Amino acid sequence: MHFTRRQFVRGGVTAFTFGFAAPQFLTELALAQSGGGRNLVVVYLNGGNDALSTLVPYGDADYYARRPTIGVPASAVLQVGTDREGNVLGLHPSLTGLKSIFNDGRLAIIQRSGYENSSRSHFQGFDIYGTANPTNSQGTGWLGRYLDTLPSPVDPLVGWNTTRETPRSLVARTVGVPAITNPATYSFASPNVGAEAGYERATAVRISSHLPADRPHLSFVNSTAQAALGTLDRVATVATYRPSITYPNNGFGQALQAVAGAMNRQIGTKVFWVSTGGFDTHANQNPVNGAYSTLMATVNGGLINFYNDLRNQGLLDSTMVLIFSEFGRRITENGSNGTDHGAAGVMMALGGLVRGGLYGTAAKLRADPQNPGLENASGDVRYETDFRAVYARVLDDWLGANSVSILGADFRPGAPRIL
Amino acid sequence: MLDHVLRRMSFGASAADLGTYARLPLVGVVGYLLNFDRAPDDVDTKINNAAYIGVTTRGVFAPNTVINDARQRWLFRMVHSQRPMQEKLALFWHNHFATAYTKVAGTFGQEHATKMMDGKAAEVAGQRRGQIQLFRDLGLGRFDDLLIEAAKDPAMLVWLDGRLNVRARPQENFGRELMELFTTGVGHYTEDDVYAAARVFTGWNLRLSGDRTTALTSYYEYVYNAAQHDPAAKTFTFGVMPDGGRTIPARTAADGEQDGIDLIRALARRPETADRLARRFFAFFVSEFSAPSDELVASMREAYLNNDTNIKAMLVRLFTSTEFLDGSAEFARYSWPVEYVVRAIKETGWNGLSVDAAMNPLVNMGQQLYEPPDVNGWALGPEWFSTASMLSRMNFAATLMANQRFNLQQAAAPARTSPEALLEFHLKRFTAAPFSADTSGAFLDYLRQGGAWTGSDTQLANKAAGLGRLIVGSSEYQFN
DSSP, X not given: OOOOBOOEETTTTEEOOBOOOOGGGHHHHHHHHTTTOOEEEEEEETTOOOHHHHEEOTTOHHHHHHOTTTOOOTTTSEEEEEOTTOOEEEEOTTOHHHHHHHHTTOEEXXXXXXXXXXXXXXXXXXHHHHHTOSSOOSSOOHHHHHHHTSOXXXXXXXXXXXXXXXXXXXXXXXXXXXXXXXXXXXXXXXXXXXXXXXXXXXXXXXXXXXXXXXXXXXXXXXXXHHHHHHHHHHHHHHHTOOOSSOOOSSHHHHHXXXXXXXXXXXXXXXXXXXXEOOOOOSSOXXXXXXXXXXXXXXXXXXHHHHHHHHHHHTOGGGEEEEEEESOOBOSSOOTTSOOOBOSOEEEEEEETTOOOEEESOOOOOOOOTTOTTEETTTTEEOOSEEHHHHHHHHHHHTSXXXXXXXXXXXXXXXXXXXX | OHHHHHHHHSSOOOHHHHHXXXXXXXHHHHHHHHOGGGSOOOGGGGTTOTTSXXXXXXXXXXXXXXXXXXXXXXXXXXXXXXXXXXXXXXHHHHXXXXXXXXXXXXXXXXXXXXXXXXXXXXXXXXXXXXXXXXXXXXXXXXXXXXXXXXXXXXXXXXXXXXXXOOSSSOOOHHHHHIIIIISSOTTSSOXXXXXXXXXXXXXXXXXXXXXXXXXXXXXXXXXXXXXXXXOSOEEOSSOOSTTSOSEEOOOOGGGTHHHHHHHHHHHHTSHHHHHHHHHHHHHHHTOSSXXXXXHHHHHHHHHHHTTTSBHHHXXXXXXXXXXXXXXTTTTOSBOOHHHHXXXXXXXXXXXXXXXXXXXXXXXXXXXXXXXXXXXXXXXXXXXXXXXXXXHHHHHHHHHHHHHTHHHHXXXXXXXXXXXXHHHHHHHHHSOOSOOOHHHHHHHHHHHHTTSOOOOOHHHHHHHHHHHHHHHHTSSGGGBO
């Protein structure tokens, strides 16, 4: 069966056609579509991560001159060597697990990733990273367009968003990616018991299959309900997953546990979305003992346990994690021991087949109109690697897709060889 | 049309409300709801009265200092206030000036944070009005006044770090969002304007007052700290002075608070701000399925700009427009979770129910009060709907019907004669976008499942609850 629906998002600009598979075929579809069995886990650091505290240019005197209070001391960083221009660099002291993955050769750090005329707005920046289109960030997402290339009808569980809101990256034409924050509460309740409850669930399935072409908004909600009802039973199997290690008891750690569970239960998901927030550090950033240190500890605790769990299960080689934020932050600290919205950031990738190492070069932070590594009157770090080049590498060499058609342009020439 | 007006300017209506409003002409209902300052402001006195929905206390009910109690009080007001439009507008402004409790509580603790979010001034010694109360008080007045008070609001000064904005190195957070989100929107200012706006608000800080020995007896309030204000001139790319000049002149530090007043009043008067507000009001009160006509936007802009940025003047144009009243906008919005929950309660009944039953479901539906996800507010429209949030909506309908099982059975007793009669009863009670013949057929098939129709108490209890759950959990019901 194949239903057609149209969805109008954000002000009725874009018309969508959705295909949806009837629930009884979903399991077979899931198995067929999981194909190569490769997973992509996208980790979004919400709020604009301060790249200069994540990867510290601890040999640059201007870093400390411009950040007298919040600069991460050279003595504290976890040294990761030099980039190709000889800049010495170190990870934030809380990133001990990521440092060990780096030592394994499985963590790639892409310095100064971004794009021309970087938006300093959280929301526009997030949508630009989502659509991979700096000039019109209101359409489908880069991962959504990848999912659209899969053979129709697409199983909804081909993607799994662990947050409540569908991120721009996952907005697709042909499938509504389910948002499953907690597999244990993803269930169907009834005011009745026994056979009555069963009649009710069957009726809910029946009425949600109604997708009238002349009522696009109703069809959109019905197809969401239909996807929910059609995925309940498989998601329930994930809730019973017992990991090989103990994940941190915070939202990020628990989301990654669910992702590992979905991989373990082989429910067919190819793209996962995970997020952790609090990166809008305008104040009291205190990178060594304060707020920023806590943020890094959360990222580190989630990722190292996830990495170890997957390694124990033999899933590391089929998994790639891509980490990004919507922008980096200004170089000079503000008067509240924080940093304001800036430009280029740092992307990271890890996984069993990732070619680890430092990619790109650090900017010299000296305020000087002639300094090519800076922009905005030397206020911000200028990008060097287009984030879409990183996407291109992931699409072509990890997901086996065609990045040129998905991104709408050829970004392969500048793509760092992280795979 | 009456139920349409009540879904938009209120949170729907109980059967009893509907009878009261039906005595007025439609235009009278609109006027009554909009001129809410003439209606009694006594809703809080009904908390813990058995005729109204309950609250669940864990110890003493303390809505001024315990955030979950504040959430219950606000939901109670939405269900029972005689000024429902005041609560509806407060919800709109809560999304517009989206401020989250967690950051405030992380900074100053839960008592101060709850007071700052929605404290009621009259109830606690030395208490200042909380942010949502500010929206109740000024939400229909002049937008420039509302902006100025929002800029001085203690929760906002924590949320966007204004309390830390000092002259040595200004803090851009508030200055940027003031332009990007609260007034003109992105594309109408430059990065240099952001720098200048940050300097304008240097010294707009907080201080602790009252009896400072405990969090319960003290409170934070706005203070203009002249010593931390940058008194130098600030130049913008648009007019900021009453004469249209683009430069706020250098002022003595003592007079520097006027910088912020000048900038806010100028931003409030920009046509981009008027249009953006008009479109946001249209989407919230009229339709998310179509854009407002250029004529309506122009009319709203004109009313707003010609009346010193008066919001009520703008809304009168909206609520008397053809677009609002000609029927085309019925169910042309996706219900916010809070709207969905409150309407479901009003239409189902609340005898023996506590608003607490809605608290966790609202989190799972994606709208916890006082906790917008970021300063941009909630992602609205179709973005409310993910598989998990849709399940939460369906499951809230189940919780509500299980709780109201006996009441529903009693109410539906006259309709026990046949499945058709019960369906008709429910379709009158629950206001949803039209069901297709197929869907109505599915409802009837459901009522006939499990044995012949007898209309016994047991069968009626099961089927009235089950059908109520299917209707309130249906996609048609998710529209407002």
